[in-house]
Amino acid sequence: MVSRFEHPAGGYKKIFETVEELSEPVPATVTGRIPSFLKGSLLRLGPGLFEVGDEPFYHLFDGQALMHKFDFKNGQVTYFRKYIKTDAYVRAITEKRVVITEFGTFAYPDPCKNIFSRFFTYFKGVEVTDNCLVNVYPIGEDYYAVTETNYITKVNTDTLETLKKVDLCNYVNINGVTAHPHIERDGTVFNIGNCMGKGASLAYNIVRIPPTQKDKSDPIEKSKVVVQFPSAERFKPSYVHSFGMSENYFVFIETPVKINLLKFLSAWSIRGSNYMDCFESNELLGTLFHIARKDIGGGQGEYIDHKFRGAPINLFHHINTYEDQGFIVADVCTWKGFEFVYNYLWLANLMFFNIFFEEQGKNLICLPYTTATATMRSDGTIWLEPEVLFSGPRQAFEFPQINYQKHGGKNYSYAYALGLNHFIPDRIIKLNVKTKETWVWQEPDSYPSEPLFVQTPDAVDEDDGVLLTIVISPGAQKSGYMLIINAKDMSEIARAEVECPMPVTFHGMYKP
Numbered sequence: 001m002v003s004r005f006e007h008p009a010g011g012y013k014k015i016f017e018t019v020e021e022l023s024e025p026v027p028a029t030v031t032g033r034i035p036s037f038l039k040g041s042l043l044r045l046g047p048g049l050f051e052v053g054d055e056p057f058y059h060l061f062d063g064q065a066l067m068h069k070f071d072f073k074n075g076q077v078t079y080f081r082k083y084i085k086t087d088a089y090v091r092a093i094t095e096k097r098v099v100i101t102e103f104g105t106f107a108y109p110d111p112c113k114n115i116f117s118r119f120f121t122y123f124k125g126v127e128v129t130d131n132c133l134v135n136v137y138p139i140g141e142d143y144y145a146v147t148e149t150n151y152i153t154k155v156n157t158d159t160l161e162t163l164k165k166v167d168l169c170n171y172v173n174i175n176g177v178t179a180h181p182h183i184e185r186d187g188t189v190f191n192i193g194n195c196m197g198k199g200a201s202l203a204y205n206i207v208r209i210p211p212t213q214k215d216k217s218d219p220i221e222k223s224k225v226v227v228q229f230p231s232a233e234r235f236k237p238s239y240v241h242s243f244g245m246s247e248n249y250f251v252f253i254e255t256p257v258k259i260n261l262l263k264f265l266s267a268w269s270i271r272g273s274n275y276m277d278c279f280e281s282n283e284l285l286g287t288l289f290h291i292a293r294k295d296i297g298g299g300q301g302e303y304i305d306h307k308f309r310g311a312p313i314n315l316f317h318h319i320n321t322y323e324d325q326g327f328i329v330a331d332v333c334t335w336k337g338f339e340f341v342y343n344y345l346w347l348a349n350l351m352f353f354n355i356f357f358e359e360q361g362k363n364l365i366c367l368p369y370t371t372a373t374a375t376m377r378s379d380g381t382i383w384l385e386p387e388v389l390f391s392g393p394r395q396a397f398e399f400p401q402i403n404y405q406k407h408g409g410k411n412y413s414y415a416y417a418l419g420l421n422h423f424i425p426d427r428i429i430k431l432n433v434k435t436k437e438t439w440v441w442q443e444p445d446s447y448p449s450e451p452l453f454v455q456t457p458d459a460v461d462e463d464d465g466v467l468l469t470i471v472i473s474p475g476a477q478k479s480g481y482m483l484i485i486n487a488k489d490m491s492e493i494a495r496a497e498v499e500c501p502m503p504v505t506f507h508g509m510y511k512p
Helices: 010-016 087-095 115-123 261-271
Strands: 029-032 041-049 064-073 076-083 135-139 142-146 151-155 162-167 189-196 202-209 224-230 249-254 257-259 279-281 287-293 302-310 313-324 327-336 347-354 373-376 382-385 387-390 395-401 414-421 424-432 438-441 452-455 465-472 480-486 492-498 507-511
Touching: 041 076, 041 135, 041 465, 064 087, 064 465, 076 492, 135 189, 189 249, 202 249, 224 249, 224 287, 224 302, 249 313, 249 327, 313 395, 327 395, 387 424, 395 424, 452 507
Parallel strands: 135 507, 302 382
Antiparallel strands: 029 492, 041 064, 041 507, 064 076, 135 142, 142 151, 151 162, 189 202, 202 224, 249 287, 257 279, 287 302, 313 327, 327 347, 347 387, 373 382, 395 414, 414 424, 424 438, 452 465, 465 480, 480 492
């Protein structure tokens, strides 16, 4: 007799079903009381179209970009959503097929074209997608929906109309940038992307986009590279999803998960491959940790050529990076191993970097609140061992957020994240990164999204604020709602329910 395993969260698959956009905002039913200081919008991005015509999208990162918006006004809440009208989306809808290759879905040539036209399409390669389904953030006075390629899409966050597509390659030397920039209090944006450097050598560039310009010109036009990190391999950049930034330093973690550029550029289109086919791992490299000074004058940074190494890890999200008593502290969500797959346990690791050299074999870490170590080796490298802050059997701490307004790049105590159970997000977790104490919000058959922290005006305590998250309950009468949680004790303050089904969302922001 063969038994079939059914995941305890079997209804979760319903949040990967295609939905329609809305023609106008719909009122939400509010339970509890909306805090009076919430007067803006919760903006979220994720996939919303999971097939086109008879062709499905095969990967979670392939569904076409849908922007969601919850508006707060006078204690009431409305919900609105629209598809981002990217080239990938418009052409797919027009031709009723997948036209541009996505992360895990290959776009075959139009079957109606003759054999010579199809061969030419293969020969000239595959277009880079502009499917901006990952995040949204401000540049100057504008807002952009983004993914991890060189294309970002300007949107009107009031109407959710798509305004224009921007190719960052026209302004700086990058092949793509992450969807997780760092934004300073004056609006300056820093991001990282891989690039081809001098002599066709591979590198990683930190890009600076200035804040709103007095002459009302586009800040993107004044983008510049401020520092460059070297690559361990010439034609194989590491996959980069985020990076760390403290008040005075950048931290870049180069993992053994690699993108084979030769495979990407030559064999991809002919073999019918996709982005996922171009990933490989080299565990012998372990993990390299790079640091750079943020500003040595004139807005330029400086790479610090110290060799920091550690065991192989996978990494998506940095939590926070700060300086303390001569050390650089980097908290990251990672998991052990080197294969680029999603069946590893994810851990929240604490890593420390000492920028001064001392005697061999001695632990350089002297901060009282950590068991992390950094040890000088005979070859001049410093070997890093992390302190594990959070772990559990098939449990994970991911999509992290902090009180970024007050503690981004500074010493802090609290991180908030999705709790994953068998890789299904079924709880919101608050973690004290100093004591490892945790608090949890959870309801049966409910799947929350990344919790965004909004600080209470004039707050003194770091955790004085609320968390905003979209929760999906596929079996409920009203299957989706925006939940407001007290960030101090993780108790529910209010929820705003809507009757229309909602798909999964990845990242977003609160716009005051």
